[in-house]
Amino acid sequence: xxxxxxxxxxxxxxxxxxxxxxxxxxxxxxxxxxxxxxxxxxxxxxxxxxxxxxxxxxxxxxxxxxxxxxxxxxxxxxxxxxxxxxxxxxxxxxxxxxxxxxxxxx
Amino acid sequence: xxxxxxxxxxxxxxxxxxxxxxxxxxxxxxxxxxxxxxxxxxxxxxxxxxxxxxxxxxxxxxxxxxxxxxxxxxxxxxxxxxxxxxxxxxxxxxxxxxxxxxxxxxxxxxxxxxxxxxxxxxxxxxxxxxxxxxxxxxxxxxxxxxxxxxxxxxxxxxxxxxxxxxxxxxxxxxxxxxxxxxxxxxxxxxxxxxxxxxxxxxxxxxxxxxxxxxxxxxxxxxxxxxxxxxxxxxxxxxxxxxxxxxxxxxxxxxxxxxxxxxxxxxxxxxxxxxxxxxxxxx
Numbered sequence: 001x002x003x004x005x006x007x008x009x010x011x012x013x014x015x016x017x018x019x020x021x022x023x024x025x026x027x028x029x030x031x032x033x034x035x036x037x038x039x040x041x042x043x044x045x046x047x048x049x050x051x052x053x054x055x056x057x058x059x060x061x062x063x064x065x066x067x068x069x070x071x072x073x074x075x076x077x078x079x080x081x082x083x084x085x086x087x088x089x090x091x092x093x094x095x096x097x098x099x100x101x102x103x104x105x106x
Numbered sequence: 107x108x109x110x111x112x113x114x115x116x117x118x119x120x121x122x123x124x125x126x127x128x129x130x131x132x133x134x135x136x137x138x139x140x141x142x143x144x145x146x147x148x149x150x151x152x153x154x155x156x157x158x159x160x161x162x163x164x165x166x167x168x169x170x171x172x173x174x175x176x177x178x179x180x181x182x183x184x185x186x187x188x189x190x191x192x193x194x195x196x197x198x199x200x201x202x203x204x205x206x207x208x209x210x211x212x213x214x215x216x217x218x219x220x221x222x223x224x225x226x227x228x229x230x231x232x233x234x235x236x237x238x239x240x241x242x243x244x245x246x247x248x249x250x251x252x253x254x255x256x257x258x259x260x261x262x263x264x265x266x267x268x269x270x271x272x273x274x275x276x277x278x279x280x281x282x283x284x285x286x287x288x289x290x291x292x293x294x295x296x297x298x299x300x301x302x303x304x305x306x307x308x309x310x311x312x313x314x315x316x317x318x319x320x321x322x323x324x325x326x327x328x329x330x331x332x333x334x335x336x337x338x339x340x341x342x343x344x345x346x347x348x349x350x351x352x353x354x355x356x357x358x359x360x361x362x363x364x365x366x367x368x369x370x371x372x373x374x375x376x377x378x379x380x381x382x383x384x385x386x387x388x
Contacts, residue, residue: 012353014356014357014360014361016360018335018336018364021336023339023340023364025343025356025357025360027352027353027354027356027357028351028353029351030348030356030359032344034340
């Protein structure tokens with residue numbers, strides 16, 4: 001049986017969509033990433049409960065002229081890179097968002 | 107209350123003056139910080155270093171006690187580290203260790219006798235204070251002309267100091283190195299700072315709404331090009347002073363940069379280093 005891959009955005013980031021791009025800043029080391037149009041679609045859909053394969057089929061292949069196998073391979077490479085930078089979390093189980101921690105006055 | 111600083115400690119005529127001699131209020135961007143130190147000589151150095159920014163008022167919202175380290179006990183040229191720990195900001199570099207408690211607005215600085223160590227601590231503290239209200243410090247020179255502030259940003263060597271050196275006589279220098287950006291009522295203003303670079307000149311203690319942020323590039327001709335969206339934010343974030351590697355702080359600065367880029371025109375200024383470039387700055 002094939003395992004699903006689930007993705008969710010790290011809470012230690014700041015992000016904002018600007019046009020077709022998404023700017024993401026790592027809150028741990030302030031590194032800035034710019035996601036292109038397709039990567040932004042995956043980023044926006046990374047809710048932790050939708051399998052990556054489903055995101056690719058429903059959000060990427062439905063919108064762009066790309067073969068599902070190629071799209072999934074590209075998407076896996078992307079999410080692994082983003083996970084390597086700590087701004088995206090990967091799991092073979094659905095990822096439940098953690099509760100928001102109490103903020104201290106700074 | 108006397109505003110003038112006595113030349114010698116022995117000349118102090120009263121207890122009030124003696125107290126003043128051991129503290130000074132430095133006010134940058136409407137944020138008065140009282141600096142206390144047991145050494146009247148160091149207080150005198152602060153008066154000289156921050157001329158134009160020493161407040162005549164005795165009131166200060168923020169306070170730091172400065173402890174001077176004996177010669178040779180602190181040194182180094184490493185990068186500053188700023189961390190949030192147990193309700194305090196900790197700031198450390200080879201030549202200083204400091205902490206600041208935002209809930210009491212009080213802090214402590216252990217540093218060398220160099221006013222430049224204090225200068226670095228003040229820059230860090232102001233980045234922390236500004237971030238709370240959507241402001242920031244930017245690697246940029248800035249000047250006021252016709253009541254409007256123009257910012258010229260870029261990395262070292264991009265031409266920040268050159269731009270203000272070339273400024274016409276009617277332009278007021280705010281800084282040649284670190285621009286002080288405040289947000290108030292949804293609008294951004296630039297404020298003069300005593301933080302200088304190659305020009306070695308303290309900026310005028312003035313404030314004006316920001317008209318344009320120029321990202322500098324040297325080239326064969328003078329030209330201005332608009333920069334939109336993500337490119338503007340990238341250019342801005344690349345020049346904002348980030349000391350604190352702290353998630354909450356980073357998010358605040360990120361949001362501030364996005365808001366600024368949405369409200370203030372950001373343009374690319376390619377220029378030949380001569381005074382004609384200022385004909386474009388209108």
